[in-house]
Amino acid sequence: MITKYPSVLLIYTGGTIGMIQNSETGALENFNFNHLMKHVPELKRFNYRISSYQFDPPIDSSDMEPQAWAKLVKIINYNYDNFDGFVILHGTDTMAYTASALSFMLENLSKPVILTGSQLPIGVLRTDGKENLITAIEIAAAKIDGKAIVPEVCIFFENHLMRGNRTTKINAENFNAFRSFNYPPLARVGIHIKYEPSRILRPDDSRPLKPHFLFDSNVVILTLFPGIQESIVSSILHAPGLKAVVLKTFGSGNAPQKEWLIRELSEATSRGIIIVNITQCSSGAVEMERYGTGLQLLQTGVISGYDSTVESAVTKLMFLVGHGYSSKEIRYFMTTSIAGEITRD
Incomplete structure (x- = not known):
């Protein structure tokens, strides 16, 4: 009997979560995501197939533009049939813009696209990046009766899963960097992940994903x-x-x-x-x-x-x-x- 393990594609665009400290200079540098398991060994405990794609060079989130949003959509669309869900690692400053844009660009999405990041680099001892990353992967792979539990573009940060286009960055200092003021969380994470099915959008199963790529920034x-x-x-x-x-x-x-x-x-x-x-x-x-x-x-x-x-x-x-x-x-x-x-x- 062939067992199909849940599969998640990690897409690293840039940002604090993907940085480590140079032991000689003390400066923060982007690390190679091929070494992900070395820095987050907890991922080995997942019975998941986890693959990664890294922007080269990584983008500081302050430099995020519609062309990068289109690139993300192309990556997701190209790999759509091969993975159960997608986790985008992104700098926090413009994460809410990217999440909002992707929610419109990925029409009739039937798989989770979870954006996350961190306030401290993943190589720092007290980093919030590990927990955000591990939980985002678990949510991206979660299914019930063969269907994704959260087929939306979301932001996961500090124990809250929020609809991406309802979220804004509210804090540059603390770990609770994001808030969804006008729509309640789609899930809260503690000992268990408590989903709120009535708040989650469902796709039209009779229609495929329809990717969009056009933007006018005037x-x-x-x-x-x-x-x-x-x-x-x-x-x-x-x-x-x-x-x-x-x-x-x-x-x-x-x-x-x-x-x-x-x-x-x-x-x-x-x-x-x-x-x-x-x-x-x-x-x-x-x-x-x-x-x-x-x-x-x-x-x-x-x-x-x-x-x-x-x-x-x-x-x-x-x-x-x-x-x-x-x-x-x-x-x-x-x-x-x-x-x-x-x-x-």
Whole structure:
């Protein structure tokens, strides 16, 4: 009888988790993932087939771009039939952007794609990287009745499995670096891994994975603040090639009652620029009908981003604009949940 062991592909893009300290210089250096078992010998206790793919050279997460997202999708798509799940090791700074982007690019995903990393290098004695890596692998391989338990793009960090496009980095110092403010965790990890099936998206079993690769990064984030100047807003909204704006407003979607601001936003939307309103608050949602200061934005053609994270709103706009959808279509999709990224009710 042939036993089929669970199989996981590790994809190392770069970041703190994959670094070791040079014993001579004390500097942090990327180590070769062919030596993974040496640095994480606990992996040998898994009865899994674990393979790895390493970006060469590794990318600091501050340098992450849509081209790298497309590369990740190509790697996953090419290896899709050969593995039960995928673990992406990634720097923490832009991990939520990558997770959000991949959630839109991997349409009808039926296998786990788990992003993780660490605050301390995996070669450091107190590293959080080992636990994050080991648990991410276990989640990526987990099945019930032959089907993946979590067929989503997720971030696993510090005992919480979170939907990738709901997650944002909130801490540069502590191990609990990520939080999903507007959607509860898909699993909590203690002595046991406690999954929450009712919160997990399920694919359409009649359809295959559909990978996407197109992005247009002519998108900008415009954050409102007391005293913001007309000249600054005007220059941003008239930037050559601009296609879409994520407008970060106060509270439940409110903006200063300035005649010039309303005029600039109205003119921008009339030129076909998509403007999506999200709150600057960590949790909560935009409700533009609630106050006059929000209603004025609705009347300019600004659309609600509901409870979207900034990472999700930006990557979703890049994705939709890159695929050549019309302004009307983009406005529709931005107010529709296509990968569990917003809550409408």
